[in-house]
Amino acid sequence: MLKHSLHKNIYEAGCDEAGRGCLAGPVFAAAVILPKNFRNSILTDSKQLSDKQRKELRPIIEAEAIAWAVGIVSAEEIDEINILRASFEAMHRAIKKLKIIPEHLLIDGNRFNAYKDIPHTCIVEGDAKYLNIAAASILAKTYRDDYMDALHEKFPHYHWIKNKGYGTKQHRAAIMEFGITDHHRKTFRLLPDQLEIKF
Secondary structure: OOEOOOOOOOOEEEEEEEOOOOOEOOEEEEEEEOOOOOOOOOOOOHHHOOHHHHHHHHHHHHHHOOEEEEEEEOHHHHHHHOHHHHHHHHHHHHHHHOOOOOOEEEEEOOOOOOEOOEOEEEEOOHHHOEHHHHHHHHHHHHHHHHHHHHHHHHOHHHOHHHHOOOOOHHHHHHHHHHOOOOOEOOOOOOOOOOOOOOO
16 A cells, blocks of 8 residues: 655655656656546556556546646757756656646655755655655656657657657667657667667
């Protein structure tokens, strides 16, 4: 059973990102403040849920949350500042968009760049331990999946509707055959070193 939050009597936002390890597409992050009485028997780490379960949970989270927001950092920005800083920036952008300023941030992972003067706590595998982080993981994952599905319509060769930009064998084979797009992260190792990429 996931804990509701780390601090019970303040506005605490759970934060998580999606798409950090992908070869293509933005990194998305979400921040969610849940009401004290929020409970859901299905909600857990988005990676442990089916696509159908995630899609069912998203409108529930959005309807019942005190506040929620999603932040995005593009592939171009990722190449400029690196993926770790981009993940923190995506969370910052989500936090900034919240309609209520949180009093504490609960971050999935072991590192974070502080946002303004709001205190934070990092929790390794926090999306499997706290409901507010799990809720953020659902929003980040589903919004990013929708984005990659839309990109697939323009770039069907890369099969992003299935791999969501991750480095699957099929995705890498398409990079070898067709080269890369503006949505690929050029600072990532897109192919083995001995193979050339078409620009």
